[in-house]
Amino acid sequence: MSVHTKKLIKNAYRITRDRDITALRIRVPGGHLPVEYFDIIKEVAQKYGNGTVHITTRQGFEVPGIPMEMVDKVNRLIAPILKGLEKDIGVQVNDEEIGYPAAGTRNVSGCIGNRVCPFANYDTTDLALKLERIIYPNDYHVKIAVSGCPNDCIKAHMQDIGVLGQVEPLYNPDRCISCGACVDNCHKRSTGALTMVNYRVERDEKRCLGCGECVLTCPNSAWTRGSNYYRVVIMGRTGKKNPRIARTFLEWVSEDTVLKVVANMYDYIEKHIDRRLPKEHVGYIVDRTGLNVFKDEVLKEAELDAKAKVAQFIDFGRYFYDRNQM
Amino acid sequence: MGYQMSTVEFNNVISKLLLDYRILAPVCLEGKGTFSGTDLVTYGDIERIQDVVFDRKTVYSAKEAVFPPSETMFYFTEEEFKQPSVDQKGILVFARPCDINAFKRLDAIYLESGPYPDPYYLQLREKLKFVLMECDHGFKNCFCASMGTNETSDFSLLVRSEGDQIFCLINDTGFEDLISESLASNSIRKVDLQPGFVQRNKTRLQIPDKLDNSLFSHPLWQEYASRCTGCGRCNFSCPTCSCFTMQDLFYRDNPSCGERRRVWASCMIEGYTEMAGGQEVRKTQGERMRFKVMHKFSDFKKRFGFHMCVGCGRCDDVCPEYISLPRCVQKLQEIKNGGVR
Numbered sequence: 120m121s122v123h124t125k126k127l128i129k130n131a132y133r134i135t136r137d138r139d140i141t142a143l144r145i146r147v148p149g150g151h152l153p154v155e156y157f158d159i160i161k162e163v164a165q166k167y168g169n170g171t172v173h174i175t176t177r178q179g180f181e182v183p184g185i186p187m188e189m190v191d192k193v194n195r196l197i198a199p200i201l202k203g204l205e206k207d208i209g210v211q212v213n214d215e216e217i218g219y220p221a222a223g224t225r226n227v228s229g230c231i232g233n234r235v236c237p238f239a240n241y242d243t244t245d246l247a248l249k250l251e252r253i254i255y256p257n258d259y260h261v262k263i264a265v266s267g268c269p270n271d272c273i274k275a276h277m278q279d280i281g282v283l284g285q286v287e288p289l290y291n292p293d294r295c296i297s298c299g300a301c302v303d304n305c306h307k308r309s310t311g312a313l314t315m316v317n318y319r320v321e322r323d324e325k326r327c328l329g330c331g332e333c334v335l336t337c338p339n340s341a342w343t344r345g346s347n348y349y350r351v352v353i354m355g356r357t358g359k360k361n362p363r364i365a366r367t368f369l370e371w372v373s374e375d376t377v378l379k380v381v382a383n384m385y386d387y388i389e390k391h392i393d394r395r396l397p398k399e400h401v402g403y404i405v406d407r408t409g410l411n412v413f414k415d416e417v418l419k420e421a422e423l424d425a426k427a428k429v430a431q432f433i434d435f436g437r438y439f440y441d442r443n444q445m
Numbered sequence: 446m447g448y449q450m451s452t453v454e455f456n457n458v459i460s461k462l463l464l465d466y467r468i469l470a471p472v473c474l475e476g477k478g479t480f481s482g483t484d485l486v487t488y489g490d491i492e493r494i495q496d497v498v499f500d501r502k503t504v505y506s507a508k509e510a511v512f513p514p515s516e517t518m519f520y521f522t523e524e525e526f527k528q529p530s531v532d533q534k535g536i537l538v539f540a541r542p543c544d545i546n547a548f549k550r551l552d553a554i555y556l557e558s559g560p561y562p563d564p565y566y567l568q569l570r571e572k573l574k575f576v577l578m579e580c581d582h583g584f585k586n587c588f589c590a591s592m593g594t595n596e597t598s599d600f601s602l603l604v605r606s607e608g609d610q611i612f613c614l615i616n617d618t619g620f621e622d623l624i625s626e627s628l629a630s631n632s633i634r635k636v637d638l639q640p641g642f643v644q645r646n647k648t649r650l651q652i653p654d655k656l657d658n659s660l661f662s663h664p665l666w667q668e669y670a671s672r673c674t675g676c677g678r679c680n681f682s683c684p685t686c687s688c689f690t691m692q693d694l695f696y697r698d699n700p701s702c703g704e705r706r707r708v709w710a711s712c713m714i715e716g717y718t719e720m721a722g723g724q725e726v727r728k729t730q731g732e733r734m735r736f737k738v739m740h741k742f743s744d745f746k747k748r749f750g751f752h753m754c755v756g757c758g759r760c761d762d763v764c765p766e767y768i769s770l771p772r773c774v775q776k777l778q779e780i781k782n783g784g785v786r
Contacts, residue, residue, distance in 0.1 A: 237479075293513065296681070318692045
């Protein structure tokens with residue numbers, strides 16, 4: 120059997136341990152989808168697969184047990200998913216009848232966000248869709264996740280780009296009754312950025328994460344929501360070679376800045392990727408070029424307002440494999 | 446006399462009123478709700494009738510107009526003190542019957558309970574006039590009909606909004622000129638207008654007529670000890686909660702100057718009953734809930750002859766732990782009837 124494996128993989132199928140059998144990965148940007156697509160996923164699994172579906176860590180569905188010769192039929196069957204979840208949100212899909220146009224850039228995953236979660240500072244699915252529009256289809260190996268708040272339930276810290284929602288808390292001293300609930304809660308749950316001085320609350324902007332806990336805790340709306348911002352953590356990864364948690368690169372930046380930085384990152388990859396390798400993950404490119412080159416290139420034409428902070432130096436820490444220590 | 450006019454014409458009336466009054470009404474503050482993507486409906490200053498939210502209940506009550514969450518009583522230096530000046534304008538508040546009736550409760554506490562009226566409350570209360578907002582249906586958790594606070598005649602104006610038409614009933618001769626001046630030159634029509642009041646709510650309560658100390662040790666309260674987190678939202682949203690505490694603060698740059706404030710206090714928040722020496726009378730949230738319920742539905746009435754609670758249901762609306770005050774009262778009634786536990 121002749122199969123162009125590179126094309127197959129680019130089509131979001133994979134080479135499995137079973138000869139001639141493949142598995143399809145279905146993208147669900149932001150991890151939120153109308154249930155009508157379940158019917159299609161079910162049909163693919165029952166008709167062409169082995170009747171099961173694996174829920175992927177990136178919030179997609181992987182349908183295993185598909186014979187490779189059925190790929191064209193499967194692609195035609197999933198056309199409504201490509202249309203509804205990709206083309207209709209503005210992703211460039213030239214022909215939705217021939218399956219996914221790329222698989223290198225992974226599904227943008229997201230926590231449930233403010234559509235449901237009281238802690239979330241924004242609509243994560245909405246941002247995931249905007250990101251999907253910018254980064255997909257693309258062959259470069261990039262992983263992005265968006266989290267509603269610094270709790271980071273989606274594990275954005277394990278991604279190349281992790282976006283965490285921030286809100287600027289606004290304090291109205293005239294509504295404050297000095298109950299201290301926000302101060303106490305900030306110390307216990309967040310960073311201890313609040314202190315009570317003269318029966319009023321002072322916020323240390325250097326410590327404040329913008330998590331919004333003070334707004335959630337205040338019983339009298341003395342704390343309310345100001346503008347939304349984002350923290351961007353970068354170059355977290357799992358993998359055999361030096362896995363590590365992402366570190367903060369930007370804080371208090373706008374949605375436009377997040378989108379611009381992500382778009383610029385693809386130009387950066389294009390410029391610096393080691394083409395001798397079959398593929399190179401963006402995190403390893405940054406390891407080679409250094410943070411400053413990355414920073415200068417991704418912040419090109421990005422508008423940073425006065426509040427924005429940019430990391431001048433990042434220590435990713437080290438992961439030791441020295442067997443003598445084990 | 447009742448009048449019908451367009452929104453534009455009524456806004457002219459508001460413009461005239463604003464010369465003499467600060468006008469407070471339910472407004473929607475977009476994005477100011479506790480949770481991301483939610484709004485806050487609360488009292489705020491308005492300049493046009495379109496700013497008034499007629500179809501939703503406010504989170505906080507109208508009491509803030511005369512009893513602000515934080516109020517400076519005086520500023521002091523070493524030898525002198527000075528009271529802050531007060532805006533000379535009157536205060537016109539859009540309020541529903543329950544909220545207007547709530548002022549009768551605040552009046553009892555601040556004007557009638559001691560040998561002399563509270564001057565800070567009085568100086569604002571004297572300025573206060575009401576614009577009645579009708580409830581064509583009760584809101585969620587309302588139980589005004591059970592408390593007898595669903596009707597009122599204490600209002601200067603009634604304002605009803607229907608499409609782009611405003612219906613306005615003048616119930617205070619002091620305001621007659623205001624409309625009659627506009628009447629000559631505009632298309633304002635005289636209409637028959639009677640205030641409509643809600644007669645039934647979905648939540649109905651029978652207040653037990655004798656709540657006595659025999660209930661103090663009832664296991665009912667233990668449930669609240671585990672459920673209530675003591676945040677105080679029920680008190681701050683309540684139109685009749687009137688407790689405050691004092692704060693003397695000394696300015697950091699010059700500690701020989703400072704001010705004395707009074708700020709809202711909450712019987713549900715830890716520290717409310719703490720005394721010098723560290724003694725605390727009510728230690729558990731169950732005891733605090735018991736105190737609040739007994740005060741609203743028994744103790745206050747013993748003193749003033751009517752219940753403190755006006756049945757607006759805000760405490761129920763805002764409780765993050767889904768504790769319902771009316772449900773608690775229903776349970777007390779069931780206990781009195783020899784039913785549930």
